[in-house]
Amino acid sequence: MDSISRRDFARTASLATAASYSRILGANDRVRMGFIGLGNRGDQVHDGFLEHGDSQTMAVCDLREDYLDFAVKKSRGTPTRYKDYKKVLDDKNVDAVAIATPDHWHALMFVDACHAGKDVYVEKPLSLTVSEGRRMVEVAEQTKRVTQVGIHRRSGKFLMEAVDYVRSGALGTISLAKSFHIQNEWPNGLGAAPDGPLPSDFDWDQWLGPAPKVPYNRNRAFYNFRWFYNHSGGQLTNFGVHYMDMLRWALGKESPKAVVAMGGRYAGIKDNREIPDTLEVMWDFGGMMMIFCCYDANAAKGCATGAEMEIRGTKGTLYLYGNRWEVVPESITERTFGARTPLDRVTERSYGGSKKTVIEPKSAKGSADTAFHARNFLDCIKSRKKCNCDILIGHISTSNTLIGNIAHKTKSYLEWDGKTERFTNNAAANKFLQYQYRAPYKLG
Ligand SMILES: NC(=O)c1ccc[n+]([C@@H]2O[C@H](COP(=O)([O-])OP(=O)(O)OC[C@H]3O[C@@H](n4cnc5c(N)ncnc54)[C@H](O)[C@@H]3O)[C@@H](O)[C@H]2O)c1
Incomplete structure (x- = not known):
C-alpha cells in the first residue's frame, strides 16, 4: 500500500x-x-x-x-x-x-x-x-x-504600507493614537419622527428580528438605526470600529487593559436619537493609550490636520486620511525638561539653533476600495x-468598541481581561456583554 x-x-x-x-x-x-x-x-x-x-x-x-x-x-x-x-x-x-x-x-x-x-x-x-x-x-x-x-x-495596499511603516519603529516610542468622527448634526439631526405609520408592504417584525419589539419609527429603520442602541452601538461601533481596527493593526495591539468614556446628548439636537452627540472614549493598552472622539454637534477639525486618525510617536506623527497618509516629523532639541532656573533659561537660549528633525517626512496615497476586500x-x-x-480580528476590534459603550453606560473605569472577555473590577458591567433575544430567536 x-x-x-x-x-x-x-x-x-x-x-x-x-x-x-x-x-x-x-x-x-x-x-x-x-x-x-x-x-x-x-x-x-x-x-x-x-x-x-x-x-x-x-x-x-x-x-x-x-x-x-x-x-x-x-x-x-x-x-x-x-x-x-x-x-x-x-x-x-x-x-x-x-x-x-x-x-x-x-x-x-x-x-x-x-x-x-x-x-x-x-x-x-x-x-x-x-x-x-x-x-x-x-x-x-x-x-x-x-x-x-x-x-x-x-485590504487597502497603501494602508498595509502605513502599517509596515509604523511597525518599523520609525515613529519612535508611540504613546498615543487618536481617531475622530466629526460632523455637525445640529439643529435637526434625524428630524422629528413620531411612531408609525408602518409602510404597507414592509415586514417590521422581520426587520426587528431578535431585537426588542418597539413600534415602527422611520428614524429607526433604513440607515438611521445607527442612532439607536437596540440596533447598533452608535458612531463608536459604526465609524469607531474602523479606526480601532486600523490603529490596533498598525500598533500590533489586541485587547485593552481598561476603558473609560464620557459624553452625552448635550447639544439639544431635535430628534429621538439615543446615542450621544458628544463622546470621548479612552483605552489603556498598557504602554500607550487610544482615544476615540465623536463630535456630532460641531464640525471643526478634531486633529490639527483634519485627519481621521493620528499615531503619535516621540519622533513623529502619522496622520491617516481616507485615501492617503503622511508622516510629520517632530522637531526636537536635546534640551532637558524639568525645573527652571535663570541659568537653565540661558542654556535653553544657547540651544536656539539646534532644533532638528530625526526622521524624514513621508506620505502615500491609495484607496481602500471595498472591491479589494471582496x-x-x-x-x-x-x-x-x-x-x-x-472573524477573530473583527471580533476583537468590535469588542474593544463595545466595551467603550459599556463604560459610558455604567459611568465607570472598567478593567478588561481580553482572554476571558470579562470586566474584572465591575461585576454589574458584565451583564451588558450580552442581551436577551426576543422569542423565538436563539443563537445557534
Ligand atoms: N464597511 C463599511 O464601511 C460600512 C458602511 C456602511 C454600513 N456598514 C454596515 O452595513 C450594515 C447595513 O448598514 P446600511 O447602512 O446598509 O443599512 P440599510 O438600512 O441601508 O440597509 C440594511 C438592509 O438590510 C435589510 N434587512 C433588514 N432586516 C433584514 C432581514 N431580516 N432579512 C433581509 N434583509 C433585511 C433592510 O431591508 C435594508 O435594506 C450595518 O451593519 C453597517 O454598520 C458598513
Whole structure:
C-alpha cells in the first residue's frame, strides 16, 4: 500500500472537511454568491463583488422589493430573489453569502450561514454584544468557514504600507493614537419622527428580528438605526470600529487593559436619537493609550490636520486620511525638561539653533476600495486561507468598541481581561456583554 505523508494526510483531511460542507473551488471557478441586506452598504458590497468576473450573484435577499429589483438589474444573470434569508442558506447554488443587514441581525445570520456550510462576508461592526461575537468566532472555527468582516481598510495596499511603516519603529516610542468622527448634526439631526405609520408592504417584525419589539419609527429603520442602541452601538461601533481596527493593526495591539468614556446628548439636537452627540472614549493598552472622539454637534477639525486618525510617536506623527497618509516629523532639541532656573533659561537660549528633525517626512496615497476586500474573500474561499479581516480580528476590534459603550453606560473605569472577555473590577458591567433575544430567536 502507498504510504501517505503527514502533510498529505492533513491536507486530504482538511479538504474532506471543507467538502462535507461545501464544494471545493479551483482558481478559475466562479464563487456563487448570495447577498443578504441590499440597502446602503449591501449595494456597495454587491458592487465590490460585481467588479470580479469570478463572482456570480446567485441570490439576493432583502425585505424591500425595490432594493431587490435594483440588485437583480445590476447582476450578471438572473439571481433568485428572497425575503427570508434562511432560504438563501438552503439554496444549494450558493457557496458564500455577504451579510449587510443592521447590526442586531449579524450574529444570527452569520451563525446560521456557517451551519449551512456557506463562507461568510459580514459587515462591521461584527456584533451588537461581545458574547455574540465570541459565539461567531467559535462557530466559524467549528464549521471551518472562510470569513471576512467588512472592515475593508485591511485590504487597502497603501494602508498595509502605513502599517509596515509604523511597525518599523520609525515613529519612535508611540504613546498615543487618536481617531475622530466629526460632523455637525445640529439643529435637526434625524428630524422629528413620531411612531408609525408602518409602510404597507414592509415586514417590521422581520426587520426587528431578535431585537426588542418597539413600534415602527422611520428614524429607526433604513440607515438611521445607527442612532439607536437596540440596533447598533452608535458612531463608536459604526465609524469607531474602523479606526480601532486600523490603529490596533498598525500598533500590533489586541485587547485593552481598561476603558473609560464620557459624553452625552448635550447639544439639544431635535430628534429621538439615543446615542450621544458628544463622546470621548479612552483605552489603556498598557504602554500607550487610544482615544476615540465623536463630535456630532460641531464640525471643526478634531486633529490639527483634519485627519481621521493620528499615531503619535516621540519622533513623529502619522496622520491617516481616507485615501492617503503622511508622516510629520517632530522637531526636537536635546534640551532637558524639568525645573527652571535663570541659568537653565540661558542654556535653553544657547540651544536656539539646534532644533532638528530625526526622521524624514513621508506620505502615500491609495484607496481602500471595498472591491479589494471582496477580492481577498474570493481568493480565500478558493485557498481556504484566512482573510485579511477574519472573524477573530473583527471580533476583537468590535469588542474593544463595545466595551467603550459599556463604560459610558455604567459611568465607570472598567478593567478588561481580553482572554476571558470579562470586566474584572465591575461585576454589574458584565451583564451588558450580552442581551436577551426576543422569542423565538436563539443563537445557534
Ligand atoms: N464597511 C463599511 O464601511 C460600512 C458602511 C456602511 C454600513 N456598514 C454596515 O452595513 C450594515 C447595513 O448598514 P446600511 O447602512 O446598509 O443599512 P440599510 O438600512 O441601508 O440597509 C440594511 C438592509 O438590510 C435589510 N434587512 C433588514 N432586516 C433584514 C432581514 N431580516 N432579512 C433581509 N434583509 C433585511 C433592510 O431591508 C435594508 O435594506 C450595518 O451593519 C453597517 O454598520 C458598513
